[in-house]
Amino acid sequence: MKKIFLLTVLFSLNTFGQFTDGATIPDFELNDLDGNQVNLYSMLDQGKVVLLDFFFPACRPCWDLTVIHSVNDISSKYGEKGSNQIKIYGINVWGEGAGTYSGNLAIPNINGVDASDQNFSRGDFEYFGNYKYLPQGSDYGTLVNIIECPTYLLVGPDRKAYNVDPEEMEYDAQNYFGVTLTKIANNLRIYVPEITTCSSSNTVTVFGQLRNTGSNNIVSARVKLMVNNTLISTQNLTFTGVNTTDESAGLPEFRFNNVLLDQPLGNYGKGPYKIVVDMINGVTLVNPIEKLIKIRKDNTAISASNLIVELQSDAFASDTSWIIYNANGDAVTQNQILQNNTTTNQNITLQSNGCYTLRLKDAYGDGIESGYLKLKTASNSLLFDLTMGNYNYENFGYDKFHSFSINALSVNENDTDQQTFLYPNPATDKFYLISTDQVTLQISDVSGKLLKSYKNVDKSNPIDISGLEDGVYFVSIINDSESKSIKLIKN
Incomplete structure (x- = not known):
């Protein structure tokens, strides 16, 4: 928009x-x-x-x-x-x-x-x-x-x-x-959205853009991906055209694929991974420009691979797009041509057993107004709403991401972990965890729809399932370093 x-x-x-x-x-x-x-x-x-x-x-x-x-x-x-x-x-x-x-x-x-x-x-x-x-x-x-x-x-x-x-x-x-505000030469702002990956994944793809906030045109920039003060990767970017005005919605994006997450994330998921620009137009910056990266691990798990992406566009649909990436950062599907102020439903099929990331993108950099993006099952059950969340807002800058896994909840019928992590199973009205550690626990149905969520649960907390119908459910047990999904039978 x-x-x-x-x-x-x-x-x-x-x-x-x-x-x-x-x-x-x-x-x-x-x-x-x-x-x-x-x-x-x-x-x-x-x-x-x-x-x-x-x-x-x-x-x-x-x-x-x-x-x-x-x-x-x-x-x-x-x-x-x-x-x-x-x-x-x-x-x-x-x-x-x-x-x-x-x-x-x-x-x-x-x-x-x-x-x-x-x-x-x-x-x-x-x-x-x-x-x-x-x-x-x-x-x-x-x-x-x-x-x-x-x-x-x-x-x-x-x-x-x-x-x-x-x-x-x-x-x-x-x-x-009486103050004349003046810009300096060779200056920019780094924009990196909230990056997501699956809760069980140890890699992530980092996207970002540069906005020219200096007094001169930018034809090149050196962008580094770092963790603390250790260099992970470097990209030398080149640009063409005029990009000195505020109305340029940022220089073309950069990305780093398969970034290994081998360091604990900082407060609220920000850092120690960061983007650093230390050279613009061949000039080494005395004070490099830095931006910490925020990484969120999403727990959404889906058992079906046939899905629907529903998008409500605003009056500037040409600025809007959505893309689904696999764990390697490769685009596997994306939107068809969009019309202004129109709701479109696009059927997609993804391969099983993988981590995917849905990206909603606005090329102009100011989100969409009165629109939304939803991922649903083939039967129209809502899996998540990328735009709204629990509290209504539409504007999100350039990008908004959500990661989800396909078949991450599938458990072998003979998997002894079913008895190792929770009991009794089958259960009638409640069950317990065996772990003494406090974890996050989520209960989903077979379509992947989240039904219940609990924080700081350990073996002393009975989990009440008396309100659920008899059938098969999946229990995700999540701590700071990993997640485990167990099939639960209620009868």
């Missing part, structure tokens, strides 16, 4: 009227997500212009404006990795007294974890935003009189602040503070 259309919708949600333009803004001292203290006036006293993004994790327009690049590009152009003229901070203004809205849950919610299971998170703001976030900003938001989100306040060295539109940042900085 085209950016202008989206911004017209989103900014109509924000009156930009709560803070009086030209008033002196109060000071703050707040910690960022890493525990580092941030003081507003000390930055202003250094002559910096500061952009404050007031948001909260459940706010849909806040999420939309994070993933469609505008503020992130501003940070790349004029922030520490660019001309170093501006500082940007996201301030979470959800109420301190509400408990579930902030406190210990503020950080996981900002990182895309709906810690209270009450739809308090749209996605991982820290991962998709390339500026710092201050999780405990409710009191400051009240002090500044923030009544709608998102609100963007541009603050100058004179400590006066103004409501601004991120699309007009260059004009506003000049108009309000």
